[in-house]
Amino acid sequence: MELKQLYREIVNEHNLHPVHKGKMEAPDLVLRGVNPSCGDDITLSLKIVDGKIADAMYEGSGCAISQASVDMMADQVIGRTKEDAIKLAGTFMGMIKGEVTDEASLEELDEAAALQDVAHMPARVKCAVLGWHTMQEMLENPEKAQG
Amino acid sequence: MELKQLYREIVNEHNLHPVHKGKMEAPDLVLRGVNPSCGDDITLSLKIVDGKIADAMYEGSGCAISQASVDMMADQVIGRTKEDAIKLAGTFMGMIKGEVTDEASLEELDEAAALQDVAHMPARVKCAVLGWHTMQEMLENPEKAQG
Amino acid sequence: MRDFRQDFDILNSGDYIYFDNAATSQRPRQVLEAVSDFYKTANANPLRGLYDWSVAATDAYESARSKVADFLGGVKSEEIIFTRNTTESINLVAYSYGMDNVNEGDEIVVTVMEHHSNLLPWQMVAKKKGATLVFLEPDEEGVISEEEYTSKITDKTKIVAIGHVSNVMGITNPVAEIAEYAHSKGAVVLCDGAQSTPHMAVNVKELGVDFFAFSGHKMMAPMGIGALYGKKALLEKMNPFLTGGEMIEYVTRTDATYAELPHKFEAGTVNAGDAVGLAAAIDYIREVGFDYIEEKERKLTKLLMDGMAKMPYIKIYGSKDYTKHCGIVTFTMDGVHPHDISSVLNDDHVCVRAGHHCAQPLMQFIGAGSTARASLYFYNTEEEVERFLEKLSGVREVMGYGA
């Protein structure tokens, strides 16, 4: 997909009209994620109920790709178990690195699979994975992310 | 002149059968001169009588050009006044730098003028001027060269 | 006037618009050929050999040095040290001059618009020696006022390190005035000329600076070669920085004495090939002429800034005067992150930079986390500027803001 098309069809919607952006009341886990070279800077908050992600929200600023990616991620992970979310993050990052390409895996990612073409834009890879990377980090090391 | 010819016609004679090489008894001025990059290393001794160079001798080792040059220099400066010898050193170094080319000046240098072609061999310039440079230094700064 | 653009194969091989000249320039065929010719005819290790090729290599290398000495306004050849780039030049001064001459309680003055390469080495010196960094701040238009520098350069100041032209705002700093004042306070002055040398005739003696650093790659030479000018009296007193082959006189097991200037500061096999390329770049710049370069850049910059002024959602940083930009126009666009601007423009084969431009303190100062930058050189064309403006005006629509 041409980049412009990607923006028009997917990214803009999430960037301009994000669903999960905002400050979460009493989150269970909170972690900041940054891309020093771009200045992308988000703070991700999760509410965990019975081992499942009950809600996910983020604040911060960054390029459209980083913002849209984290918004789409929130869509995908709410309702999933922690383990499942970590696995999905692995799939997403594998896709962006060009290592995961099979249909079945990509289907799991639902709308987020639209970012697949970012694999061909090395300079934007960090933007696309920022949210996912931050989530993975906080779920794997909850001690770093006390709310 | 081709370098080989220069060796054959001039340099070898002075290098293999030097006239002024040896240790001087009770010199008035003594100075060591070295070319670090080549390893040429001479010690020049002068005897001064009534402001004139009564004798010049050198010891040390180095390439044929450095040795022949200092031997020829001794030939030329014995009998000259200090001022005259300094002036002649200037002429020689000017010739080697390619700045002095007029017949009259070169004639002053007598046999030493044969080294004129060293001007085209930048790597050997330091060898050719070592003796002259050392003499100039000791005559201009006799306090550095007490025998 | 012949068409210089023809000399740049990369500019004639497609429809890319290259507006990232402040990051690195393109190289004309003449420069690339000069380097290849060196390797094909005179390649040997310079400074060491007694045979023809090595003598030829030495000549090529040393005449490149003379050419640089000339290019900076006719300084002595031995005042020119070849380095990899501006960054290495400044590090050399920081390590060899700074570490030995800055002491606890001293101050080092820089501007807030310095490139990281003219900031981090001084942070290191300040930290290791217990000195303080003092920052000159410009006004909205990028100008450092006399009041600003006379109030911050004091008797405590040991070094003033200042960019000649800002790589973000394009402004030319009043280096000569600052240097004069700094000298009256006993400080030594380094000028970072990375962004000036490609665009204007530089005379380091008129600037009055003690050190001047620049990079070849920003002025059409190959990457990998830059230079440092230093006043002979200072260089002579400084300790070597890198040590090794070529920069010595005598070496024993535990000690060494050093070669004379400039070799004292050039350890190891020199980059003669790229030095020859730098010499060719200087020849090329002379052929083009700084008059033409300035005139062409100003014409293009005016066109560019006038066009951007018609887009109300664009903010340009630095002076409103197009003659004060050295071809550099840094901007932001309401609602669109600079990285997205750059990516969208790339889809249209337009190359501009986005980010912090290695000047994070300036970004913090102007309150922009990141900006986009279009930077021109004389080989760019009016047609390119017009096409750029057209593409730029389409970015917000792509990003979902309607037409």
Added chain:
Amino acid sequence: MRDFRQDFDILNSGDYIYFDNAATSQRPRQVLEAVSDFYKTANANPLRGLYDWSVAATDAYESARSKVADFLGGVKSEEIIFTRNTTESINLVAYSYGMDNVNEGDEIVVTVMEHHSNLLPWQMVAKKKGATLVFLEPDEEGVISEEEYTSKITDKTKIVAIGHVSNVMGITNPVAEIAEYAHSKGAVVLCDGAQSTPHMAVNVKELGVDFFAFSGHKMMAPMGIGALYGKKALLEKMNPFLTGGEMIEYVTRTDATYAELPHKFEAGTVNAGDAVGLAAAIDYIREVGFDYIEEKERKLTKLLMDGMAKMPYIKIYGSKDYTKHCGIVTFTMDGVHPHDISSVLNDDHVCVRAGHHCAQPLMQFIGAGSTARASLYFYNTEEEVERFLEKLSGVREVMGYGA
């Protein structure tokens, strides 16, 4: 087997015999073209841009890095730091590792045959930190015995810095054995690979060294590019050496955090053009093959040493075994100063080096103020060796010693 010599324009443009390959090699057309092609198709400042050319430049630069990592035996890419040359690589380790890890009373072990580039940086560290330099000495044939290194490497030893192949004697040092022993004593080991990388397959993991330095220009790459391999665990703990653009993460006015490996150690605009040249040189070496290189060099070295053995007034330094010379034959001639040998040979268009070969302590050790050196590479020919021998045998006559 195709005729590789055809790829070297300089070797085919006259009758010069180039026997100074240990100083710098010649470059094949393929390398020069790779560099030009980079500038003609992908030239932009790597690592910074979001547009196609910069991405292509980044790819080219980073794949050159992978190629070097592979060339050294399959290490991690981030363990390869690009530098200008061996000298800079070693200085980096001396400044960043040495200055922070060597303390008063510690010892640094080197050999007496080190090139100045692997000696002066350690002299500096020793002097600044109050440490002692300890010298390993070889026997007549250039061999460093087990007794020698086990008696001098002790618990006090913090760093062992050792040449892989001597640039004077051509001998290959027992680096793996020494490294193993040094590690058992808790020391860190640096290997100077300037003279080995052009001639033999190197595997730094098998050598077991912590740092390995080499220069591109001695293995057919352009001047201006070299590399340092360092074990990741060590590099990560080390402070940066040069600071400036590209090697940072965050910068404030007074502080900075650093980028990850390898960028932490590469300040300023990188030399991508010449890194691409180094990658092309590695490809070229692979095409030729180290088997061929070694076989050809040995054949030529045997011819050369056998021929010189017939001249009783010539003394060869190092091993009597021609397989232990890596193409390097250093010699003196009774009654003729090495500079005169080199000058006379130059009259016959033969290029050999004369002097101290940047190894003055070794010269002092072997008791020769200066020597001459003929050094071969695979592109030299038997015909050249024969012509060389003929010219060499004429030198004494020219110098006045009769036939």
